[in-house]
Amino acid sequence: xxxxxxxxxxxxxxxxxxxxxQNSPLRLREAPALVLLLVIIAWMFLFKSTFRSLENIGxxxxxxxxxxxxxxxxxxxxxxxxxxxxxxxxxxxAACVAGGRMSAGMPWQLAVICGLGAGLAGGWINxxxxxxxxxxxxxxxLATLLGFRAFTNIITGAVPYTPLSAGFGxxxxxxxxxxxxxxxxxxxxxxxxxxxxGRRIVAIGCNEQAVRLSGISTDAVIRRVYLLSGxxxxxxxxxxxxxSNSAQWNIADGYELNAIAAVVIGGVRLSGGxxxxxxxxxxxxxxxxxxxxxxxxxxxxEQYGLVIGAVILLAAFAEQFRRFRxxxx
Amino acid sequence: xxxxxxxxxxxxxxxxxxxxxxxxVVISLWLARxxxxxxxxxxxxxxFSNCSETGIVAAAMTLVIATGGIxxxxxxxxxxxxxxxxxxxxxxxxxxxxxxxITILAGAFCGxxxxxxxxxxxxxxxxxxxxxxxxxxAGAYVLSGGDSISGLPDALTNLGYGSWMGVPISVWIAGxxxxxxxxxxxxxxxGRQILSLGGNRVAAQLSGVNIMRTEASVYVISGMMAGxxxxxxxxxxxxxxPDAGQFFELRAITAVVVGGTPVIGGRATMIGTAxxxxxxxxxxxxxxxxxxxxxxxxxxxxxxxxxxxEVDRWRRTREMKAS
Numbered sequence: 001x002x003x004x005x006x007x008x009x010x011x012x013x014x015x016x017x018x019x020x021x022q023n024s025p026l027r028l029r030e031a032p033a034l035v036l037l038l039v040i041i042a043w044m045f046l047f048k049s050t051f052r053s054l055e056n057i058g059x060x061x062x063x064x065x066x067x068x069x070x071x072x073x074x075x076x077x078x079x080x081x082x083x084x085x086x087x088x089x090x091x092x093x094a095a096c097v098a099g100g101r102m103s104a105g106m107p108w109q110l111a112v113i114c115g116l117g118a119g120l121a122g123g124w125i126n127x128x129x130x131x132x133x134x135x136x137x138x139x140x141x142l143a144t145l146l147g148f149r150a151f152t153n154i155i156t157g158a159v160p161y162t163p164l165s166a167g168f169g170x171x172x173x174x175x176x177x178x179x180x181x182x183x184x185x186x187x188x189x190x191x192x193x194x195x196x197x198g199r200r201i202v203a204i205g206c207n208e209q210a211v212r213l214s215g216i217s218t219d220a221v222i223r224r225v226y227l228l229s230g231x232x233x234x235x236x237x238x239x240x241x242x243x244s245n246s247a248q249w250n251i252a253d254g255y256e257l258n259a260i261a262a263v264v265i266g267g268v269r270l271s272g273g274x275x276x277x278x279x280x281x282x283x284x285x286x287x288x289x290x291x292x293x294x295x296x297x298x299x300x301x302e303q304y305g306l307v308i309g310a311v312i313l314l315a316a317f318a319e320q321f322r323r324f325r326x327x328x329x
Numbered sequence: 330x331x332x333x334x335x336x337x338x339x340x341x342x343x344x345x346x347x348x349x350x351x352x353x354v355v356i357s358l359w360l361a362r363x364x365x366x367x368x369x370x371x372x373x374x375x376x377f378s379n380c381s382e383t384g385i386v387a388a389a390m391t392l393v394i395a396t397g398g399i400x401x402x403x404x405x406x407x408x409x410x411x412x413x414x415x416x417x418x419x420x421x422x423x424x425x426x427x428x429x430x431i432t433i434l435a436g437a438f439c440g441x442x443x444x445x446x447x448x449x450x451x452x453x454x455x456x457x458x459x460x461x462x463x464x465x466x467a468g469a470y471v472l473s474g475g476d477s478i479s480g481l482p483d484a485l486t487n488l489g490y491g492s493w494m495g496v497p498i499s500v501w502i503a504g505x506x507x508x509x510x511x512x513x514x515x516x517x518x519x520g521r522q523i524l525s526l527g528g529n530r531v532a533a534q535l536s537g538v539n540i541m542r543t544e545a546s547v548y549v550i551s552g553m554m555a556g557x558x559x560x561x562x563x564x565x566x567x568x569x570x571p572d573a574g575q576f577f578e579l580r581a582i583t584a585v586v587v588g589g590t591p592v593i594g595g596r597a598t599m600i601g602t603a604x605x606x607x608x609x610x611x612x613x614x615x616x617x618x619x620x621x622x623x624x625x626x627x628x629x630x631x632x633x634x635x636x637x638x639e640v641d642r643w644r645r646t647r648e649m650k651a652s
Binding site: 083129133134135136138139140142143144145146147149150151153154158257260261264270271300302303304305306308309310312313316317320 | 399446450451452453455456457459460461462463464466467468470471475571579582583586592593622624625626627628630631632634635638639642
């Protein structure tokens with residue numbers, strides 16, 4: 001606690017200023033993630049010719065885009081000191097709403113908006129339970145993880161919606177994920193660094209009480225953060241269903257853990273208040289690139305967990321080391 | 330407020346298990362009224378014996394949550410230990426007397442890794458156990474090659490289906506573990522240290538608690554119990570499968586929280602955990618009786634979880650007003 005108060009980064013509202021302009025690039029929170037990504041990419045480019053194919057890079061872009069969108073929403077929540085375990089379930093819910101509308105003949109643009117609406121509704125339920133009812137985030141989203149998934153299963157009767165709209169499928173399986181990912185990262189990174197709402201998100205993660213006492217409605221900010229997380233999870237789910245041309249209740253199963261892992265690998269502090277959207281995006285790209293590399297080396301999918309577990313630990317140790325060095329200064 | 334007045338109100342203080350008791354009674358009465366088959370001996374025995382695996386894991390999870398931590402790796406550790414048990418007994422034809430302790434030790438080892446990362450290297454519990462969650466599940470697949478291992482010794486399968494004094498052996502084991510953990514938590518120095526650690530880490534350290542050792546031990550116990558649960562899972566399933574124990578962590582955490590243990594730590598109730606487990610099983614049983622899909626269980630459980638937390642909030646506000 002004392003260490004947290006003495007830490008100049010915790011007391012100055014702008015960690016962007018400190019991290020980008022005052023310290024060397026290697027001291028950036030995102031530096032370990034960036035180095036790791038560059039090492040993996042360099043290794044794969046040098047030693048695996050299949051990695052260099054355009055098709056492979058396109059696949060990485062698509063998958064990283066989908067996971068990245070989700071991880072950005074999760075990062076916002078984690079920056080406030082909360083956690084959203086329901087992102088995978090919300091993704092499935094939104095995908096099924098959008099898929100259902102599409103297969104009912106609605107134009108895909110409208111159907112996607114309906115799906116995003118479902119994502120927002122899921123996020124709103126989380127936010128409302130957490131702020132109006134003051135329930136702990138981990139419990140609330142654990143309950144909604146079970147609830148949304150079950151709700152989607154029951155409503156759809158566990159029957160997949162397929163085929164979806166061809167026009168949307170073409171977009172979602174080509175440039176859709178990566179373009180929306182870049183858009184989300186640019187917007188959210190700017191909001192977090194430059195916009196009042198974004199600064200408040202980080203501030204709440206540092207010291208919620210201080211923010212509340214300075215006259216800001218922390219609950220309103222937190223509600224919007226969960227709303228955004230739901231929206232982005234919904235977008236990711238709709239893209240997943242579009243890319244695979246089928247919307248089912250069990251898509252994005254376990255993605256909440258992948259999203260949290262991406263956020264942690266990207267150097268966002270799990271207790272909130274420190275980290276960036278860029279980091280979360282990098283984390284998502286690292287996770288997907290690593291999975292793809294393991295796949296190219298012919299490793300079975302079951303073994304990915306070992307490596308991902310190790311990388312999460314590595315990221316956590318990097319964070320620990322950084323904090324240790326900071327406390328010495 | 331006079332002393333007499335406050336004491337009068339103290340007499341009406343509700344136990345922490347109020348929420349779970351209320352929900353359990355309401356749901357059970359409802360089911361008993363609707364379905365005569367609900368309160369038959371066979372059904373009730375079924376409810377109890379289906380809680381046993383989760384019960385063992387949830388007992389240890391209560392200790393972990395009491396320290397303010399969380400262990401999301403237990404399900405994967407159950408899978409890994411089950412595969413270890415299967416490999417040792419079937420492929421290496423070890424006797425059960427050596428294979429079972431080794432299985433529990435393997436669980437304890439996973440827990441020790443978690444505990445060391447959390448207590449010595451100060452990683453957040455959710456991260457350390459998230460890494461173990463991925464790694465142990467992958468380990469189970471690597472060790473088994475993705476296949477299920479059948480042809481387990483008969484003694485093991487008998488353990489899964491045997492009963493003593495009319496009660497299944499798995500229920501005896503789970504019940505014993507729950508009682509032992511309850512005594513450990515409330516009646517021993519170690520248990521009080523766990524609670525003080527969860528309540529106020531700095532105060533606990535200043536009052537001479539070896540917080541590093543206490544915290545690590547809790548995760549070791551959690552891993553050991555996952556190992557023990559894996560034996561029952563394997564025995565009851567008669568095969569060792571690498572994806573055994575999936576969602577155990579979710580069920581155990583739900584049972585603990587529904588039972589009235591706050592996730593921030595410092596307070597815990599083992600009776601609540603046992604009642605929480607029963608509630609989950611009764612809900613599941615009700616879903617089956619209504620001939621609904623298994624997914625309804627999760628939906629109802631989500632509502633039960635939120636309701637339990639709400640009742641707990643109401644109880645605390647009431648207490649605060651009284652004092």
